[in-house]
Amino acid sequence: MKISLIQMNSIPDKAANIAAAKALIERAVGEDGPDWILLPEQFDWAGGVKGEKALNAEALPGGPAYSMAQELAARHRVFIHAGSLMERIEGEARIHNTTVVFDRRGDEIARYRKIHLFDVTTPDGKAYRESATVKPGDAVVTYDCEGVKIGCTICYDLRFPALFQALVDKGAQVIAVPAAFTMSTGKDHWETLLRARAIETQTYVAAAAQTGSFSVNNEVRQTYGHSLVADPWGLVVAKASDGVGIVSTRLDMGQVKRVRGMIPVAEHKRAL
Numbered sequence: 001m002k003i004s005l006i007q008m009n010s011i012p013d014k015a016a017n018i019a020a021a022k023a024l025i026e027r028a029v030g031e032d033g034p035d036w037i038l039l040p041e042q043f044d045w046a047g048g049v050k051g052e053k054a055l056n057a058e059a060l061p062g063g064p065a066y067s068m069a070q071e072l073a074a075r076h077r078v079f080i081h082a083g084s085l086m087e088r089i090e091g092e093a094r095i096h097n098t099t100v101v102f103d104r105r106g107d108e109i110a111r112y113r114k115i116h117l118f119d120v121t122t123p124d125g126k127a128y129r130e131s132a133t134v135k136p137g138d139a140v141v142t143y144d145c146e147g148v149k150i151g152c153t154i155c156y157d158l159r160f161p162a163l164f165q166a167l168v169d170k171g172a173q174v175i176a177v178p179a180a181f182t183m184s185t186g187k188d189h190w191e192t193l194l195r196a197r198a199i200e201t202q203t204y205v206a207a208a209a210q211t212g213s214f215s216v217n218n219e220v221r222q223t224y225g226h227s228l229v230a231d232p233w234g235l236v237v238a239k240a241s242d243g244v245g246i247v248s249t250r251l252d253m254g255q256v257k258r259v260r261g262m263i264p265v266a267e268h269k270r271a272l
Contacts, residue, residue, distance in 0.1 A: 001148055003036045004028040004248040005227040006083075007240045009212035010040070010180075012048030014056045018068050024246060025069075029076045032248040036145060038208040039069070039083030040227070041155045041180040042097065047214035047221065053133055057086035057095040061108060066100060074106025079145050083178035083208060084114065084154050094135040099152050099178065101143055109144075112152035113137025116160050122184045126221065130156075142170045148253060151203070155179040158193050158207075161200055168201045168266070173256045175203050180210035186224025191236065198230035202259045204251050205230045211243060232259040 006024045010017045021043050028037055044065035045056055058066055069082040080102045087098035097117075101110040115137050117130040140163065141152040151167030151174070158177055167175055175197065181190050190209075198205040211225025227240040229249050238249035260266065 001036065001145070001251045001253065002032065002034045002248065003038065003206060003229070003251060004032050004034040004246055005206060005208040005229070005238075005240065006037065006039045006043075007209055007211050007225055007227045007243075007245050007247070008040050008043055009214070009223075009244050010043055010046035010210055011214050012046065012052060014044055014064065017044050017046075018065050020244070021065075022068055022072065024244070025072050025080070026076075028246045028248065029078060032246070034078060034248055036079040036081065036150075038081045038176055038206055039178060040208045040210045041084045041178040042086065042210075043083045043178075044085045046180065046210065047216040049217050053086060054088075054093065054095055057088040059088045059090070060098065060100065060111070069100065070102050070106045070108070073102035073104065077104045079103055081150070081176050081178070087113070089135060092135060094133055096137060097130070097134050097154060098137075099141075099154060099176075101152075110141055110152060112139070112141035112154070114154040114157065115163065116156045118156040122182050124184045126182070126184075126219075128182075140166045140170060142167060142172050145174075148251075149173050151175040153177050155181065158197065161197065164197050164201050168203065172201070173203055173253060174251065175201065175205050177205060177207035179207055181224045183222035183224050186226065190224055190226060191228065194228060195230045195234040195236065198232060199234035202232045202256060202263070202265065204232060204256070209240075232256050
């Protein structure tokens with residue numbers, strides 16, 4: 001199974017972000033011919049001023065970001081795990097931060113709404129209150145990708161190993177982590193957390209990230225980037241360079257079976 005991770009620098013311009021995502025997907029298809037493509041968290045929007053996020057959210061199915069990913073999946077006969085986009089909620093001021101997945105025919109095969117919301121103050125003093133504009137989801141979601149079971153998470157979910165264990169309990173062999181980690185948390189925690197989740201779950205963990213700067217209410221914020229794939233032993237087998245771009249690799253699903261055979265943690269797990 002060949003995969004490509006898309007690393008973006010999304011900004012408060014939905015049309016520009018969709019065009020950038022489209023160009024990077026088509027580049028990945030042309031250069032690497034993947035079976036599965038992962039976009040980062042909220043590839044369709046980043047930053048802006050109060051109220052803009054909700055105004056640019058989409059009613060699903062449909063909308064320009066959804067339709068772009070769906071159309072490219074069908075045209076190029078590739079699975080597209082569309083990172084996350086802004087989903088409008090009828091009768092709600094808040095939105096969902098939502099992953100949508102399309103198969104090779106362009107059919108929607110999974111939808112996951114981010115469960116854990118980023119309400120923190122980072123070491124650089126910046127406050128993030130995702131719950132002010134986003135309503136959390138409550139479902140653990142996996143889907144089949146031609147015999148490979150893939151689990152869904154988004155960004156801050158990475159800090160909650162119980163979700164990753166729940167995905168493994170549902171059969172996940174690969175876990176997707178579209179993200180927009182801050183620079184201050186990313187430089188210290190990003191790779192460590194991804195490798196830890198891979199080791200704990202004995203899965204491939206594939207993480208596509210936002211990189212670079214964007215503005216929120218005229219305040220500049222930085223994202224960490226460094227999209228990567230960690231294997232079931234916790235080794236980083238692919239990692240993006242700095243800046244916007246693509247990183248591709250092949251997943252050996254036999255490695256999942258081998259690691260789980262060597263250290264059968266699922267058999268050793270005890271109720272506490």
